[in-house]
Amino acid sequence: MEVLLFGIAKDIVGKSSFRFNADELAPGSVSELRERLKRSFPEFGKLSSLAVAVNSAYADDAVQLKEGDEIALIPPVSGG
C-alpha cells in the first residue's frame, strides 16, 4: 500500500510518498488511515479539509483499503 503526499501533507511527513509494508498492520479503511496519520503526525489533526483518493478516485471515510491500493493525500492549496 503506497501513500502519495501532496501539498502540506508532504511538508508534514517530510517526503513525497511512503509505504505500509506487508509486515505492518495497514489501515483497513480511509477513516482508520486518517486516525493513523494523526497519531503519527499530530499536525494532520489540524487539517480540517484533507481529501483522500484511493486508486485515483476520491474516497470518503467509509472506503475500505486493501493490499496494493495507491492512496493520495490531497490537502487544499491556496497559492496563486
Added chain:
Amino acid sequence: MEVLLFGIAKDIVGKSSFRFNADELAPGSVSELRERLKRSFPEFGKLSSLAVAVNSAYADDAVQLKEGDEIALIPPVSGG
C-alpha cells in the same frame, strides 16, 4: 493490445488510439507492427523516423509484442 497515436500518426489514422482485438491476429513484433501499419495506411511508409514505445519504453524493431501491451507511435514533431 492498444495502440496510442501521436502527432502525424494520429492524423494519418484519424483517431488517437485503436486496438488489435483478441480475435484479430496481432503483430508479433515491432517490425511486424510497422509493416502492418504501412499496409493499412500507406502514408506510414513516408515516415522515415517513427519511434515506437511499448509499455512506456522505447522499443526497437526486434522487440516482441504480447497481449495487453500498450503501444505508442511517436513521430517527431517540428512546431515551436
Added chain:
Amino acid sequence: MNFERYDRQTILAGFGIDAQKKLHQAKVLVVGAGGLGVPVLTYLNAMGIGTLGIVDNDVISISNLHRQVLYSEAEVGQSKVGVAITKLRNQNSETVIIAHETFLTQENALNIIADYDLVVDASDNFPTRYLINDACVILKKSFVYGALHGFEGQVSVFNHNDGPTYRCLFPNMPKSDEVPDCNENGVLGILPGIIGNFQALETVKVLTGVGEVLSGKLLLFDGLSNTFQKISFSARPENRELHGLRPCYDFECASVFNIVDAEAFLGLTEFEKLQLIDVRTPKEFDRNHLKIAKNIPLPELDIRQNEINFDEFIYVVCQSGIRSKKAIERLSNARPDAHFINLSGGMNQIKKHGVTN
C-alpha cells in the same frame, strides 16, 4: 475579427473558424491578476476571447516580478489591473477589456460574475476561492480552478454542466493557520505559469466544446518529478443547493457564523423582536429559558426546519454554547445564505448574571 491573426488556429483540424468564433463571442472573468492571472489573461487575450474582465485591487511589488511576468520593474507600486489593461490592449485591440479594480467580496461577487460566461479562479487565497465557488454555483457558471503549493499545482473545472463543485473536494474552508500561502511558503516562478496555462487551455475547451474538460477530475502536478495525477470525484448534490452566499468568507468567520456573548445578546435593541432558537432538550427548556425563545431540540432540527424564518437573523442558544454551535453548523450547510448567530456561553452565561426569564 481579424482572421489572419488567428490563422494558425483556424487552420487547425478540430478547431477551425467555428471554435474561433465561439472564443470571440465569449465573456470571461479572471479573478486575480497575479501569478496565475497573468498567463491566463495574456494567452486568453492572444487567442481571441471577445470580452475579458479582470478583478484585482493589488499593486505590483518587487517580489511579484519573479512570477508575474506581465509587469516590469518600473511599474512596481502601480495598480496591477491598470498596467495589465494597457498591455493587454496593446497586445490585442480587438478584445473588450473590463476592469474591476476591487477585490471580489460577498457584496460584489454576484453582481460582477453575472455578466460573464465563465470565471477563472486565479486568486491566491481560500476566502476568494470559496466565494467564487459559491457565487458560480448560485449563478450556474463554470469556473476554472488553479492553485499552487511550492513546486505543486492543482487544476480542475468546477460546476461545469452540473458537475462537481470545489466543495465536493474540499467541503469546508481551512482555518487561516492550516495551509500556508505563497507568501509564507514560497513558490517557484514558473509554477503559476504552468498552472495558469492549463487554466487557459481548460477555458478554451469549455467555451468551444473542443476536447475533454477537466470536470470531475482534479489534475495534480508535481514539478519536481514531472508527475501528473488525475483524481476523479463526484458531485455531492448538497453542495449545489445554495440559496445565497454565506454572510462572510473571511478567515475570521471561517466558522461560518457569528457569535454574540449571551449576556450582550440581552442588551440588543429590540431584543424582544429577535428570533431565538433554543436547541436544548424540552426538559432543560422547561427548567429555564428566555421568553422569546422557541424550543427546537437538536435532534429534531432537520425535520423542524420549516419553523425557522431564514430571512431573519437566527440567534441560537443552548446550555453552554456547544450544541448551539453544532446546530448552526448543520443548518448553515443547508442554508449558507442565512444569518446565524451563536449565543456564546449559552444559558450558563445568562444565568450567571442572574437574568433568566
Added chain:
Amino acid sequence: MNFERYDRQTILAGFGIDAQKKLHQAKVLVVGAGGLGVPVLTYLNAMGIGTLGIVDNDVISISNLHRQVLYSEAEVGQSKVGVAITKLRNQNSETVIIAHETFLTQENALNIIADYDLVVDASDNFPTRYLINDACVILKKSFVYGALHGFEGQVSVFNHNDGPTYRCLFPNMPKSDEVPDCNENGVLGILPGIIGNFQALETVKVLTGVGEVLSGKLLLFDGLSNTFQKISFSARPENRELHGLRPCYDFECASVFNIVDAEAFLGLTEFEKLQLIDVRTPKEFDRNHLKIAKNIPLPELDIRQNEINFDEFIYVVCQSGIRSKKAIERLSNARPDAHFINLSGGMNQIKKHGVTN
C-alpha cells in the same frame, strides 16, 4: 542580485538561496524567440537567470500574435530579438541579455553555443533541432527540447550527463514533406505556452540540481484529453561519437551528402588529386574505372573504412549513382563530420560522354 525580488523562491524549502545563486551564475542560450521561446525567455528572465542569449532572425507577423505573447500589434514587422530584448530588460535589468540576430547555421552554431552552459531548443523546424543536437553533443552541453504538433507537445532534456540525445529517439531528420510544421498544420495558441513553460522548468532543474530532470524520458502531452505520457529511452553510444557537424542541415541535403554531376566532376580543378572511392565489384572496376579511383566494393565498406581519409573530401562513384548513395549513407552515419560527395549518374554518365579512362 536583488534578494527581495527572489524572496518567494529563496524562502521555498528545497530551493533556497543556493539554487537562486546557481541561476544567477548560469548562461542559457535560447534558440528561437517565437511560440516556445517567448515563455522560456520571459520566465527564465523573471526567475533570475544571470545571462540569457537569444538566437533569432525573424520579424513579428500578425499571425504570430495568437501565441507569441511578448509581442504587440504595433510591433508587427519589427525584429523579434530587438523587441524581446527591450521588454526583457524592462522586466529584469539584472539579466545580461545577449542578442544573436541570426538564424543558427552550421557555420555559427558551435561558436555561439560554446559560450553557454545550456541550450533551450525553442526552434520550429527540424534542420535547427538536428543542428542543435549535434552541436550540443560535440560541445557537451545539455539541451532542453520542446516541440509541438496541433494540440500536442513533446518535452525532454537531451545530452544531459551523458544521457541520450535527440538522435537516440529520432535518428534521422525527416524529409521536408513528411511532417507538417505549425504554419501548415496550425497550433492552438496556448500549446507553446505550456510546452515552453515545461522547458523553462527543466532548465531551472538542470541548472540548480533541484528535482528530477527529464533526461532519458520523453514527455508527451495531449492538450485535448490532458493526458501525459512519459516514455523512457536509452542512450545509443554511436550518437555521441560525432567528430564534427554535418556539412549541411537543410532539408535539401537531408540525404546528408552533396552531389556532383559525374561529368562535372572531371572538370574540377586539381581533379587528379581528389579522393575518389569506387564502390562497384572488382569485376566492374576492372572493366573500366577512373585512374584516380580506389576500389572498395560496397560489401567491404565497413571493414575497409581505414583506407579512407575522412579529413579530405570523399567523392564516391558506382555504375549509376545508386550504390554510391547507399555507401555514403552508411559511411556518414559513422562519420557525420566527413564531407561526402556522390557522383550522380555514376560511370554510366561518364561513359556516355566518352571520358572513361
